[in-house]
Structure formats: C-alpha cells, structure tokens
Amino acid sequence: MEKKCSFCGHAEVKQASVTYIYRRNGNYLIVEDVPCEECTYCSERYYEAAVLKKIEAEFDAIQSRQKKPARKLDVPVESFASL
Numbered sequence: 294m295e296k297k298c299s300f301c302g303h304a305e306v307k308q309a310s311v312t313y314i315y316r317r318n319g320n321y322l323i324v325e326d327v328p329c330e331e332c333t334y335c336s337e338r339y340y341e342a343a344v345l346k347k348i349e350a351e352f353d354a355i356q357s358r359q360k361k362p363a364r365k366l367d368v369p370v371e372s373f374a375s376l
C-alpha cells in the first residue's frame with residue numbers, strides 16, 4: 294500500500310514519532326512521541342484525525358484544570374526585532 298505526499302507528490306511516506314505543538318488562543322500544549330506519517334522528501338507530516346482529536350481533548354482538559362500535565366516547561370520567548 295503506497296502512499297503519496299499530498300504536499301510535494303513524493304511517493305515515500307514513513308511512520309514517525311514526533312513532538313507536536315498544539316496552540317490555541319495563545320495557549321500551548323506540547324505532546325511528545327505523537328505517531329504520524331512523514332514524507333521522506335519534504336518532511337510534511339500527516340496525522341490521523343483520532344490522534345489530533347485526542348491532543349485537542351487533552352488541551353481542553355488541561356486548560357479547564359480537569360487534568361494536570363505530566364510536566365511543564367519554562368520556555369524562553371523573543372521578538373525577532375529585539376535580537
């Protein structure tokens with residue numbers, strides 16, 4: 294069963310496990326080891342709808358404080374103009 298990258302048309306898409314950064318209304322959720330398919334040429338990533346739904350539900354649960362994240366990161370932020 295050969296899959297094609299719908300972004301660049303390359304015919305090889307491999308299974309991968311990546312870090313996904315979900316963002317909504319200025320809030321972030323980073324999820325590690327997310328399964329996806331990745332184009333071996335352009336690195337475009339494809340996620341199953343169920344995977345994205347799960348991440349979204351987790352984001353909602355954490356934002357509404359029904360759930361605590363496994364850990365938190367302290368992330369530096371810069372504006373390019375001030376570099």
Ligand SMILES: [Zn+2]
Pocket residue numbers: 298299300301302303332333334335336337
């Ligand atoms: Zn591609």
